[in-house]
Amino acid sequence: MRLLTHNMLANNAKGVTKGFPLGLEVTAVETKEAEFNPDFLKKMVPKLEWGAFCEAAAVIGVTGFPTAVTPDLFEDEAFLKKFHNALLEVHVEEGVLICPESGRRFAINKGIPNMLLNEDEC
Amino acid sequence: MKSLQFRRSPSPRTFSKVKGTRSYLFTAWTNPGKPSMGPVWACVEEMVAAPVESSEVDHRGFRYSESAHEVNDALDISCDVNFWATTHLGIEYLVIWELSKKFELAGTPTHTEGKVFFALKGLSFETLRALSRLRSVESLHVVCSGNCKISTSVLDLERMKPSALPGGLAAWTRALEITRAWRSMIGGGNACTGLPKFRVTGKRCGEHHFSSLDVARVTADGIVGELNWVPNLTDFELEVKAQVHHSDFTTGILLNHGLPLWSVALEASRALSGEEDDEAHSAPQRDLSYTPLKADIAYGLVVTGGVANAPCGSVVVDPMCGCGTVGEVAAPEFPQCFYLMGDTSKNVLKKAYRNRAGLPAHAARRIDIVRWDVTCLPLRPGAVDIIVTDLPFGKKVGNSMTVETLYPKALASFAKALSPPSMNQAVLLTGARKMLAMSVKRSAFVEMGTNNVSMGGMHVAMSRLKVSHDAAGTMSSEVLSWLGPQPPKVPPQIPPKSRPSAAEQPQTGPDASASLAVSPATNVHDAAGGGEVGSEGGARRHKTKWNSMKKKPSKKQAKQQARWEAKMAAHRAQESVAADLMLSQDAP
Numbered sequence: 001m002r003l004l005t006h007n008m009l010a011n012n013a014k015g016v017t018k019g020f021p022l023g024l025e026v027t028a029v030e031t032k033e034a035e036f037n038p039d040f041l042k043k044m045v046p047k048l049e050w051g052a053f054c055e056a057a058a059v060i061g062v063t064g065f066p067t068a069v070t071p072d073l074f075e076d077e078a079f080l081k082k083f084h085n086a087l088l089e090v091h092v093e094e095g096v097l098i099c100p101e102s103g104r105r106f107a108i109n110k111g112i113p114n115m116l117l118n119e120d121e122c
Numbered sequence: 123m124k125s126l127q128f129r130r131s132p133s134p135r136t137f138s139k140v141k142g143t144r145s146y147l148f149t150a151w152t153n154p155g156k157p158s159m160g161p162v163w164a165c166v167e168e169m170v171a172a173p174v175e176s177s178e179v180d181h182r183g184f185r186y187s188e189s190a191h192e193v194n195d196a197l198d199i200s201c202d203v204n205f206w207a208t209t210h211l212g213i214e215y216l217v218i219w220e221l222s223k224k225f226e227l228a229g230t231p232t233h234t235e236g237k238v239f240f241a242l243k244g245l246s247f248e249t250l251r252a253l254s255r256l257r258s259v260e261s262l263h264v265v266c267s268g269n270c271k272i273s274t275s276v277l278d279l280e281r282m283k284p285s286a287l288p289g290g291l292a293a294w295t296r297a298l299e300i301t302r303a304w305r306s307m308i309g310g311g312n313a314c315t316g317l318p319k320f321r322v323t324g325k326r327c328g329e330h331h332f333s334s335l336d337v338a339r340v341t342a343d344g345i346v347g348e349l350n351w352v353p354n355l356t357d358f359e360l361e362v363k364a365q366v367h368h369s370d371f372t373t374g375i376l377l378n379h380g381l382p383l384w385s386v387a388l389e390a391s392r393a394l395s396g397e398e399d400d401e402a403h404s405a406p407q408r409d410l411s412y413t414p415l416k417a418d419i420a421y422g423l424v425v426t427g428g429v430a431n432a433p434c435g436s437v438v439v440d441p442m443c444g445c446g447t448v449g450e451v452a453a454p455e456f457p458q459c460f461y462l463m464g465d466t467s468k469n470v471l472k473k474a475y476r477n478r479a480g481l482p483a484h485a486a487r488r489i490d491i492v493r494w495d496v497t498c499l500p501l502r503p504g505a506v507d508i509i510v511t512d513l514p515f516g517k518k519v520g521n522s523m524t525v526e527t528l529y530p531k532a533l534a535s536f537a538k539a540l541s542p543p544s545m546n547q548a549v550l551l552t553g554a555r556k557m558l559a560m561s562v563k564r565s566a567f568v569e570m571g572t573n574n575v576s577m578g579g580m581h582v583a584m585s586r587l588k589v590s591h592d593a594a595g596t597m598s599s600e601v602l603s604w605l606g607p608q609p610p611k612v613p614p615q616i617p618p619k620s621r622p623s624a625a626e627q628p629q630t631g632p633d634a635s636a637s638l639a640v641s642p643a644t645n646v647h648d649a650a651g652g653g654e655v656g657s658e659g660g661a662r663r664h665k666t667k668w669n670s671m672k673k674k675p676s677k678k679q680a681k682q683q684a685r686w687e688a689k690m691a692a693h694r695a696q697e698s699v700a701a702d703l704m705l706s707q708d709a710p
Contacts, residue, residue, distance in 0.1 A: 001490060001492070002490055004460060004490070005462060005490040005492065007502075007505075008437065008462065008501055008502055008505035008506070009492065009500050009501065009502070010500055010501060010502040011500060012498055012499065012500055012501075012535075012538075013498070019500075020502050032487065034484075034487040035457075035484050035487065037434070039434045039435075040434050040435050040458065041435075042435075043433060043434045043435025043436075044435045044460075047435065047437070047505070047543070049502070088487070110475070111490075111491070112471060112475065112491050112492060112493055113492050113493065114493045115464075115492055115493060115494040115495075115500040116466065116493055116494065116495055117495060117498055122495065122497065122498040
């Protein structure tokens with residue numbers, strides 16, 4: 001699971017009104033090189049919840065992102081590289097996702113988060 | 123002889139059946155009343171409308187140049203080469219779209235049921251390799267002779283020798299050269315050196331005084347007599363296809379022997395990834411789920427969903443990915459998108475995981491896998507741009523009941539995920555077409571168009587859906603209601619007409635018929651008041667109407683039902699008389 005996926009996942013269980021962003025606990029991380037595509041990154045920024053992304057990036061050890069993204073940052077190669085690394089190259093292999101409201105824990109095994117809910121939860 | 127001929131001609135019944143199927147399958151996307159299906163369809167329409175430039179071109183778009191035999195060792199053919207591709211019935215438009223995107227075509231491709239005829243401007247090894255990477259084609263033939271007209275008589279068939287066909291013998295030797303080049307480069311079948319061993323498969327469609335076996339026999343006769351190729355039915359190197367389609371006679375050599383071309387393309391991309399990891403030719407076989415999606419149909423879903431034209435950074439989700447075919451097909455072809463695949467079952471996700479590992483690195487890095495339940499998708503509203511999926515049909519996976527509960531819930535969660543900031547497109551493949559249509563009517567989705575595909579004889583539908591933004595706000599509560607604990611199978615409500623009569627009925631203690639819901643109550647009222655027969659009739663009419671919507675009973679069942687209802691009515695009348703008596707006893 002990459003941070004891009006983490007940024008899209010939410011807990012939509014019954015009774016949970018605010019299941020986003022999910023908290024992240026990491027036990028194993030793997031970095032796999034991915035194709036650097038500045039255009040993809042630029043188009044991805046408005047789709048992301050930036051606050052949630054920064055928090056998750058801090059958990060996997062990439063810090064120093066600005067609180068908001070301005071257009072001139074896209075010219076900054078160093079920022080784009082760091083953003084690319086955090087968003088697409090770092091894979092959370094083992095860890096836990098935690099619902100901010102109910103505290104429900106979703107395990108991540110081999111990079112696949114298990115978001116299945118029990119029958120009484122959905 | 124006469125009787126023989128009579129026996130050989132196809133029965134009119136079969137013929138009409140075939141015709142019927144075709145018209146049924148083709149109405150959906152030639153219907154001018156339907157909304158446009160986006161850029162793919164527009165592109166195909168444009169191409170079909172384009173004028174034919176040269177007089178050499180026949181009605182099928184096949185081209186014949188004077189310099190027919192221009193083959194050298196490097197396979198650099200400068201003249202036009204004709205091909206004939208087969209695919210699933212209903213996705214021919216997709217083959218034409220893919221061809222026009224990837225190749226320089228000579229003239230306009232044409233198509234009949236499940237077949238596409240096209241000509242390429244010259245041929246080199248690169249073009250041949252690109253041909254082998256076609257995603258939407260099941261089998262590819264290089265055409266030996268194309269534009270020959272044939273009448274229904276046997277005598278006319280006997281004339282069809284290679285030298286008499288357009289292009290002459292040179293076209294056959296050139297087709298053989300191309301087949302050899304294909305085999306040496308891509309593989310599939312033997313290398314076929316020297317005089318090739320061949321067999322002929324004949325196919326015939328229409329009303330003729332000869333059978334498909336005759337077509338094969340005559341073609342084989344001609345090849346043996348004029349080209350000296352060696353016939354061998356079991357141990358053959360070339361498979362020659364001879365096809366009579368109404369008044370057209372076409373022959374071609376099958377290029378991809380054994381595997382379908384889309385499968386060759388998928389395996390080729392896997393072999394590529396093996397080379398990158400220094401494990402050449404050791405790419406493991408694909409892991410298939412119980413009902414795997416065929417790769418050409420997956421490609422069709424992806425293209426119909428608009429992934430090909432999606433802007434950079436779009437998020438494509440397959441919420442019921444199975445072994446992950448959609449991602450496997452789409453990620454190498456359209457790397458501008460990010461793909462999120464998910465399923466409920468651990469077993470199929472393992473397969474999807476292994477299949478992703480087999481892809482080339484740049485494609486595999488575009489896919490993430492999550493385990494989830496489709497009825498409660500754990501996705502932030504608006505995070506998804508396009509949903510592309512193959513729903514369970516309720517035949518092999520699930521049954522009609524599970525599908526009936528699954529579809530509305532799945533559509534509701536899709537609608538949530540496709541909230542406004544997204545591109546808002548969904549393409550669903552289903553065999554349970556009626557169930558999907560019903561679920562779509564009850565959901566926030568609007569159907570933009572349907573493409574019918576014949577998949578192994580089963581008529582499945584590719585439905586293109588959009589969430590209607592106007593209704594999104596008002597529908598959301600309804601959407602949530604589907605997600606509630608109540609299944610969508612709601613029992614028939616008491617119609618408003620009969621309700622007042624039930625309300626009017628005086629509650630006089632433990633009435634004899636009060637426990638029975640509607641009819642007895644009206645009956646009591648009926649017997650007391652005398653005139654309210656209409657309300658009861660209305661209730662019954664409504665009830666039968668609802669039943670007929672669900673399943674139409676047979677004549678026998680209807681008779682039985684009528685008899686049963688008459689019996690029940692008599693019984694109720696007796697009961698109501700008794701109740702009336704009791705009332706009258708109570709009253710004084």
